[in-house]
Amino acid sequence: MRAAVYEGSGQVAVRDVELPVPGEGEVLVRVASNTICGTDLRIASGAKSKGVRVPVVLGHESAGVVERVGRGVDRVRVGDHVGVAPSVVCGTCDMCRRGAANLCRTAQVLGHDLDGGLAEHMLVSARAVAGGNLVVAAPEVPFEQVSLAEPLSCVLHAQRLYRVDVDDVVLVVGGGAIGLMHAQLARVAGARTVVVSEPVASRRALATRLGVDVVVDPVHEDLPAIMADLTDGVGADVVVLCIGVPALVDQALAGARHRGRVNFFAGFPKDRLSEVDPNRIHYGELTVTGSSNSTVDDHRAAVRLVERGRVDVGSLVTHSFGLDEIDQALVAAASPEAVKVVVRPGS
Template structure:
């Protein structure tokens, strides 16, 4: 079979490999779609401290079961499935307390286990142990199902930030995650959703698809002033920073209304992880700042339901569909911002 195996930063090789052999307590799937994301770009350029090469990467995975181990129940050959990426241990105090996203023992598909940029994938026993293999609803394509993983992360972030009925929401960052935030905020009953982005071309591409109530280009206008104008000086109820930008996080405090909520959704570069935060704004305006780290198996199930019900459409976010041999081009497209979502069919 063909695989994309990471060896070192800049060294991602398309190779022939033997098909993986599942154990008795594992499942094997034929990968039908594996979507790319900014994390794949980061791995390609810099590697990852959890990834020991050589490793098949790719973690937004959908496919169909071709083998079920003798000790596995509840699954059949031919079942269409989506695989979680972040794998909690399921037994630590955080997991048993319902906080699987912050499991200190978390492992990941595409990092600790071979991922989805391959024709076949063994679903590790650790995934099955936490109910991390999910049925794809009828009517949902494999490509759409592969977007469930990032949508699950977005769902977690909006749950933590309490996005709900009547909110004015600002999403900073017009990449695929930002687009999903716009769509989900609407599904959760937001009154208005504003999209903020520095890159004009990226903003125009995203806005044409997700149609926010206003699209604000931060390189053309003062985004803070623009948000205040849009909200009659009050500020937004929720600001979500879906960008790896310290400036965006600092400006979020200037955009948010009194008693508002801020989601630091996008992590910052490891060499620049700090910001200047006016804590008096938090204190006197009674602001809430929350983080958001990945998703749980339950979030993945909810994401598939949202896609299947049509509440959060994702088919039109997939702007490029490529084959595995074109993976380097897919990574280039993601890195350049010329695509919203790129899916790979092995």
Template sequence: MRVARFYAPGDLRLQDVPEPTPTAAEVKIRVRNCSTCGTDVKIFNHGHQNLSPPRVIGHEIAGEVVEVGSEVEGWAAGDRVQVIAAVPCGICYECSRGRMTVCPDQTSVGYQYDGGFAEYLIVPEAVLRVDGLNRIPDGVSFAEASVAEPLACVINGQMLAGVGTGDVVVVVGAGPIGCLHVRLARARGARQVFLADLNRGRLDMSAAVVRPDAAICGSEVDIADEVLKLTDGRGADVVITAAASGAAQQDALQMTARGGRISFFGGLPKTAPTITLDSNLVHYRELAIVGANGSSPADNRDALDLIASGGVPVLDLITHRLPLSQVSEAIRIVAAGEGIKVTIEP
């Protein structure tokens, strides 16, 4: 079978390798779609501390069961499935409290286990143990199901930030995650949703699809000032920084209404993880700042349900479909911001 295997920064090799065979406690799937994201770009450029090369990468996976281990129950050849990316241990203190996204013993598909840029994938026992193999609902395509993983992360972030009915929400970052945030905020009852980005081309491309109530280009106007104008000086109830930008995190405080919430959704580069934060704004305005780290198995199931119901459409976010042989081109497109969602079809 063909795989895309990461060896070192800048070294992603297409290789022919033997098809894997599942153990008694594993499931083998034929990968139909594995979508790409900014994390794949980071891995390609810099590697990752939790990834030991060589490793098949790709973690937004949907496919079809082709073989089931003798000890596995509930699955059969032909089942259409989506695979979680972040794999909690399921037994630690945090997992027992329902906080699987902050499991200290978390592993990940495409990091500790081979990922989805391949024709076939072994779903490890660790995934099955936490109910992380999900049945794709009828009417949902493999391509749409591959977007369930990033949507699951967005669901976790908005739950933690308490996005709800009547809120004014600002999403900073007009990439695929930002687009999903816009649509989920609407599905959760937000009254207005604004989308902001520094890149005019990327902002216009995304805004044309998800149609926010306002699209704000940060290279042309001050985002915080524009949000205050749009809200008659009050600011937003929720600001979500869906970009790896310390400046965006700092600016978020300037555009958040009293009693509002800020989600630091996008992590910062390891080389620049700190910001200067005016804690008096947090204190006197009674602001809440929350982080967001990945998703739980339950978030993935909720994401599939939202896609199936039409609550959060994702098909029109997929701008590029490429074969496995063009995975490096897919990563380039993502890095350049030339598409919204780029999916690989092995």
């Protein structure tokens, strides 16, 4: 079969690899769609090497059809449409035991240290199958939307931590795919006003089409003044930072009202510090959360949200490529005009 293989030092090649045969408890998925995310770009360029095996088939936002099942598999059947949760967790470490398997100490991840979905087929291990990593989706849902349940599951996981209450004003900083998922999910949770701040015009236009209440160009408009107007000067109930720029951390804290919640969704560059005024947290009684990854329960819930059209992930897809066009797909994914790039290994 054909696969996009990361070969180390910034090299990705599409080449023939052996078609895996599912053993006991394992499942072979014919991949229909794999969407690209920033993590793939960091792996492909060599910027991220921790937890990355060389060589490895890239891709962790995958969806497809169950093609073969090994002996003893009863969770899925041949022909099922499935989304694949990429983190294969141990179930026994301290974090797994306290219900935070997204932070599993020994997780293996598809497209990082397990072969992922940028291939015509992917083998899902017995541990992953038993752990519920294959989520069956309604067959009428387009595959790229099932793929996008993966990033949506991470956004949902974060929202469960930072919480959106009915009638909240929510500020999402960064209007790429992730920011637009937070914005839509805030709506689902009952927010009164959702604000997205995004410097790229095409993304602002998409935010508007998706029904975001207030879309702000932070370069040419005065975001703090707009937020003050919307909140009688007290600030947002929730601020979600979807851009990993350390200088924005204190601004995010400054944008929240007293008792507000601030979530650092984006990761930050390694070893960089950020200067904050800690009194914003102290006197404002702010709740500050991080969030990382998601659990298979989040993934299942995300697939349900997509199936029911509660979150429009289809509109986030701006580019589509075949597997042999992986180089163009990675270039497109890095461009500011791209929101989500899908690769269709079957096409």
